[in-house]
Every structure is written in structure tokens, then in C-alpha cells.
Amino acid sequence: xxxxxxxxxxxxxxxxxxxxxxxxxxxxxxxxxxxxxxxxxxxxxxxxxxxxxxxxxxxxxxxxxxxxxxxxxxxxxxxxxxxxxxxxxxxxxxxxxxxxxxxxxxxxxxxxxxxxxxxxxxxxx
Numbered sequence: 001x002x003x004x005x006x007x008x009x010x011x012x013x014x015x016x017x018x019x020x021x022x023x024x025x026x027x028x029x030x031x032x033x034x035x036x037x038x039x040x041x042x043x044x045x046x047x048x049x050x051x052x053x054x055x056x057x058x059x060x061x062x063x064x065x066x067x068x069x070x071x072x073x074x075x076x077x078x079x080x081x082x083x084x085x086x087x088x089x090x091x092x093x094x095x096x097x098x099x100x101x102x103x104x105x106x107x108x109x110x111x112x113x114x115x116x117x118x119x120x121x122x123x124x125x
Contacts, residue, residue, distance in 0.1 A: 001113055008117065010108045011060060014071070018057040025050035068118035072109055075102050 002009040029046035032039070056074075059067025079102035082095050108114060 007061070007063075008114060010114065011063070011117075014105060014108070015057045015060045018053050018060065018071075022050040022053035022057065025053065063117050065118050068109065068115070072106065075105050075109075078102055079106070 004012055025046045029043040029050065032046065033043040036042070056067060056070055060071055079099055082099045082102065085095055086099065109118075
């Protein structure tokens with residue numbers, strides 16, 4: 001397993017992409033707040049979801065057990081929804097890429113050595 005500054009490279013990648021998604025939601029919230037008159041629900045929802053993603057990325061970064069469970073469960077749920085779209089005939093490049101990324105994430109996080117970092121390691125909580 002390739003380690004970068006004491007963390008597996010895959011954890012860097014997954015946590016970094018979750019962080020990037022959270023920052024994108026913050027940017028979307030700012031854009032929504034500046035472009036709409038009186039609509040505060042959409043920007044607030046984007047900020048709340050972005051904050052939850054930051055919490056998820058931090059937990060994954062710190063190798064917390066609950067973060068591993070959360071990422072695996074939400075990724076599996078998202079992949080199931082995307083697979084249902086594909087089976088219904090909605091074949092879009094974005095859906096295919098998202099489904100492939102979900103599969104790669106699940107395979108990586110469920111490898112015995114990576115899973116044991118979260119579930120059996122000293123950082124597991």
C-alpha cells in the first residue's frame with residue numbers, strides 16, 4: 001500500500017475529492033445567494049450539505065470507523081440509484097463515470113488492508 005505522509009494514497013484521493021465537492025457546494029451557495037432575490041433555502045441547503053461533506057472528509061482523513069461506514073454506505077446507495085438509472089435506459093456519460101467511480105471507491109475501501117485501518121486500527125472510533 002502506497003503511503004503518503006503516513007496515510008494511504010487512496011485515502012488522500014477519496015478525502016480530497018469529497019473536500020472538492022464540499023467546496024463546490026460552498027461556491028454554488030455563494031452564487032445562489034448573490035443571484036437570487038430572497039431565496040435563502042437553496043443556498044442554505046448547499047451550505048448544510050457542504051458542511052456534512054467536510055465532516056465526512058475529515059472523518060475519513062482521521063481514519064474513523066464511522067466515516068468508513070458512512071462513505072461505504074452512501075457510496076453503495078448512490079451506486080444503486082445510478083445503476084437503476086442505467087437499467088431504466090438513462091445512459092449518460094456522467095452517470096457511467098459516477099457509477100465507475102463508486103465501484104472503484106467501494107473496491108478500494110473494502111480491501112482488507114484498507115478496511116483494517118479503519119475498523120481495527122488505533123484510529124478506529
